Amino acid sequence: MSTSALGVSPQPFGPAWRTIDEIDDGWRELRPGPRLCELRARGEAFAPRFKAQGPVRAVRTIDLLPFPYPVAFAFWQAAPTRAKYLLMRNRCQLIEFEDFSGATKVLLVNPSEADLSARAGFFEQARRELLPFVPASLLTRAPGPAALLRRLGVDPARVDYVTFDHLHVQDLRRGLAGEGGRPPLYPNAKLLVNRRELETLAAIHPLQRPWWIDGALDGVAAERVVALAGSVWLGKGLALVWTPGHTLGNHSIVFHAPDGGVYAISENGVAPECYLPAASQIRALREYARKYEAEVVLNGNTLESALSQYSSMVLEKALVDRGAGGGELPNILCSSPFVRSPLAWGLGPSHVVPGVNGGALGSSLAEGTGNG
Template identity: 35%
Template sequence: MRFPWDGGDVADLPTIGAAVDTLPDLSRSDRPPGARLRIARTRAMAFRVEFAVTGTPDSVTTCPLVTLPYPTRFGLFRASRAIAPFLSITNRMLVIRWHDSDGRPRVLLFEPSDVERGRYTPYFDDLSRRTPGFVERRVVREHGTVLGHLARLGIRPDDVDYLMFDHLHTQDLRRWVGTTAHQDDLGAQPRAAFPRAKVIVQRDELAGMAELHPLQKPWYQPDAYRHVPPEAFLPIDGAVVLGPGVAVIKTPGHVFGNQSLVVNTSTGIWVSSENAVAAEALTPEHSGLPGVAAWARRWQQEVVLNANTIETTADQYNSIVLEKTLADPSRADPRFLQFFPSSELTGARTGPGTTPTFSHGHITHGVQPV
């Protein structure tokens, strides 16, 4: 399948931000994974110091989008002893606003999922076909739309500068950034809902999507990218500081080109990604979820992976340790860190044994709308 950036075009796309030299490339194959883990801890501590002095953004606001079922064996890997085959996760969008050094206002949307189109991801589409409608209506709850949340916040679509996802699993961007051709399934050639926005993405993920591995195919929608204009993307390599207290770091493993959002706030540093589905997955020794703490002790594991697709397991483990080293302790409960899962474990009556010991639910920083 051909994409707009095939044939080396991805190397010619523009880049963004100030590159970070402090953090290592955790996927470098010239070092064994144990050495990469040691280096990740050391370099993360150095980055914490330099990142904190960049300042803080004007505001960070959380916007819930959808709660849906997710296999327990994926979300809690091998650690859970819950009898429930499915747990619940809630996907949320973060709206981050800051001013550049020249005074220009910026708006970044992190995880602005088009929930309606995300349903056509092969895995979720198959699950929906096998689930009775009355069951699906009970376990899937939509909380709001991207455009609806922005209207509530007083943000116009053409105010949005950047869209960013930790990775492009399940994502269909056509309605957000437009297409170069008619789309049969949408009944039109979509105009960009965000006419000025660029998608910040790791160059590795764009390259990988041009030829998906079988491990990746259940989670991507490659047809949705066939006619997306290449200029909609801002590819980066590794870690980049985007603005005061706002950075993106490369955290490979869950996918080859995975990335995480890092924000500095009034409560300290937060990290957000889908590498794990709960804050307690980074400190499993404090988890009350059945089996998790015992599993971590027995296997000497300090983190629990979100493992729906383990493209490179050791890299994902190392990436979570990197996130763990960056994040500050929660002020609500210092046993847990300010790691905010982009899809967070959410208690549900349909999932006995999967109610989180601790959850964040939101990040709040700066002046919030009334």
């Protein structure tokens, strides 16, 4: 697969969406220190303007399967245990919002298919090491995101857009092209993706290879893929903010919840306290923050730019409100938060931002259903 084969290119913007140049221009500063200060200031300036537009119509958070992940990656340079693995739990969000043309749209965020993600090289290795603890049958027994949407009364055909914060371990063919003669899970949805993720898929570096699935977009029609050049304000209360570092095309899904509060969906950190390690009850995080005067702890597997990811996490903090996880913790809705498990005995998050659920579903519901 190549981006030229897909025929995708950055899309023109009509009245429905807006670029967010006042944030993206901060990345033009090449010096890491001044760039960090620049992005923090730009995020703080944009946040009140974003919030003033009002909230999205509705949000639902759906827990998916847990998966093993190396402790050394989850807490880059600040590992709190000698255990090799911990568990993280995938989760996705359904967001109904009003775009700037006045139309109601439905965005599905991070609908990972566990059995497809298991094809990534990293998971093949982890499965061999953990087979006694994580049976392979678990991946096929558990319902996928589309089935869980139907349990909420949501029709997957009503989804207008699908996006992922980044494309690590994602295979989009089942969702957008169909497989085995079956139609796609989201037959009317377009993929919103930063063009840099497509460029990575077209020419994967050896150090990236364990985390990317070859052919992840094979068979997906070009018109189903919207390649974004940077940050996009999709509508009232919803934006995709380019936050490079974890991957070059990483973006964070920033939304204003119906019941109040601005949140960011992100996998830059594996727990809200990774954004305020000095306040963590995990000693290793506090000591890391003190020793290096660090204000964030990265989730780092293929760190394509550690300095950029650090700045991206600070930008996320500047954009969101605080308090959903307690105290001054920023409202970071981790897309794959780490959870307590026997794999890392005694280790668990000291702060949790609960899944956001609010507002009345309308456009995404199947005919004849209620609000769930």
